[in-house]
Structure formats: C-alpha cells, structure tokens
Amino acid sequence: MCGRFAQTSSLTQIATRFGVAEAGIQAQEGPPRYNLAPGAQVLGIRQADSGRELVRLKWGLVPHWSVEAKTGYSTSNARAETVDSKPAFRTAFKRRRCLIPANGWYEWAFVADQKWKQPWYYQGVDSDLLAFAGLWERWEQRDKVLESCTVIVCAANAVASPVHDRMPVILPEADWASWLDPETPAEQANGLLQTCPSEWITTRPVSRAVSLAKNEGPELIVPISL
Numbered sequence: 001m002c003g004r005f006a007q008t009s010s011l012t013q014i015a016t017r018f019g020v021a022e023a024g025i026q027a028q029e030g031p032p033r034y035n036l037a038p039g040a041q042v043l044g045i046r047q048a049d050s051g052r053e054l055v056r057l058k059w060g061l062v063p064h065w066s067v068e069a070k071t072g073y074s075t076s077n078a079r080a081e082t083v084d085s086k087p088a089f090r091t092a093f094k095r096r097r098c099l100i101p102a103n104g105w106y107e108w109a110f111v112a113d114q115k116w117k118q119p120w121y122y123q124g125v126d127s128d129l130l131a132f133a134g135l136w137e138r139w140e141q142r143d144k145v146l147e148s149c150t151v152i153v154c155a156a157n158a159v160a161s162p163v164h165d166r167m168p169v170i171l172p173e174a175d176w177a178s179w180l181d182p183e184t185p186a187e188q189a190n191g192l193l194q195t196c197p198s199e200w201i202t203t204r205p206v207s208r209a210v211s212l213a214k215n216e217g218p219e220l221i222v223p224i225s226l
Contacts (some may be wrong), residue, residue: 008218011025043100098135
C-alpha cells in the first residue's frame with residue numbers, strides 16, 4: 001500500500017509546481033518531512049472557487065458521518081477498485097478529490113532468513129514532485145473541525161511490484177484539473193485511477209532507520225548497498 005512517504009519540498013516549490021497562487025497557500029511553512037506516517041499532518045492540493053488551495057490535512061480520512069474525529073491506518077489508503085463504493089470514501093470521491101504532493105514513498109521487502117524487512121524508497125525518475133491521487137474530507141461536531149485525507153492506491157507496476165503488489169496512484173499533470181474539479185463526474189474520475197508507467201519511477205534500498213516513524217532527516221533517503 002502506502003504507509004510512509006516524504007514531503008521535502010518547500011511550500012513555494014509545491015505551489016509553483018501545482019499551480020497554486022500565493023493567495024491559495026493556506027498552510028504554514030514547516031520543516032522538510034522525510035518520514036510521514038498515518039496520523040501526520042500532510043500537504044494537499046484541492047480546488048476552491050477562487051482556485052487551487054495548498055492546505056494541511058490529517059493523513060487518515062475521517063468520514064463526515066463518523067461519531068468521533070478519529071483517524072485510523074485503515075483509512076490512510078483507499079483502493080482504486082472500490083474507492084467509489086466504500087462507505088468511508090464514496091461521498092468524498094464524488095466532490096472532494098485532492099492531490100497529495102510527494103517527493104517519494106517507502107515500501108518494505110521481506111529478507112530471506114531474517115526477521116526484519118528492508119525498506120526501499122521510490123521517487124520520480126527526474127526527482128520531480130509526484131502527484132498522488134487523494135480524497136479529503138471535513139468532519140464537524142459542535143466547535144470541532146477536522147480536515148483529513150487518504151491516498152488512493154492501485155496495482156503496482158513492474159518497478160514497484162517486486163517489493164509490494166500495491167502503489168499510490170500517480171496522476172500525470174494532464175489529469176490534475178479533471179481530478180480536482182468537483183464537477184467532474186465520478187465515472188470520469190474513476191477512469192483516471194490507473195497504474196503509472198514503470199518509466200516514471202525509480203527505486204533504491206535505504207536505511208532501516210526509516211522503519212521507526214519518529215526518525216526524520218535526509219539520511220533516510222540516502223541509498224545503501226545490500
């Protein structure tokens with residue numbers, strides 16, 4: 001699936017890449033994040049009446065009908081094949097689609113005769129920002145408000161499949177506007193949820209330190225020898 005990813009670019013870099021005007025930057029600048037896990041505040045891009053917005057969302061979607069504002073690992077990812085029908089996601093899928101900018105993500109591979117797994121880092125071949133397909137939701141109860149999100153995942157391509165059978169849906173720039181537009185019919189949006197070509201991404205083994213969610217820093221994405 002997608003249980004960890006990195007957002008290391010600045011707000012300005014992300015806004016420029018995703019066509020967000022200065023007035024649309026609603027998030028505060030923070031440190032580069034090399035090891036985002038479910039429950040963390042992540043950056044997302046969504047469509048507003050005035051244009052695209054860059055906001056912070058809690059990773060792990062809380063449906064608007066939920067009794068509690070409680071995120072969970074089970075809603076950090078949504079499967080592309082069922083996202084339009086699952087109760088937790090189907091309402092957001094119709095009108096609250098977003099992009100989750102990512103510099104890369106991690107998956108863990110089993111190692112023969114070992115009790116630990118080897119982490120691998122995936123990124124764009126040109127190190128450019130990737131656009132994960134996501135959904136966002138707004139939960140309100142009395143004076144409490146929570147905006148949260150999920151990352152949509154699909155079948156893995158040839159680069160990712162040796163380690164895991166799923167990967168994030170990575171949208172090409174040509175599809176960003178249609179995906180973000182709340183007026184895009186759900187059927188059309190569903191058709192955008194495809195596995196990206198293998199040529200788009202590359203991978204490398206990295207330090208096992210990334211396995212602890214509390215660890216942060218650029219050393220987590222430095223390639224290692226196996």
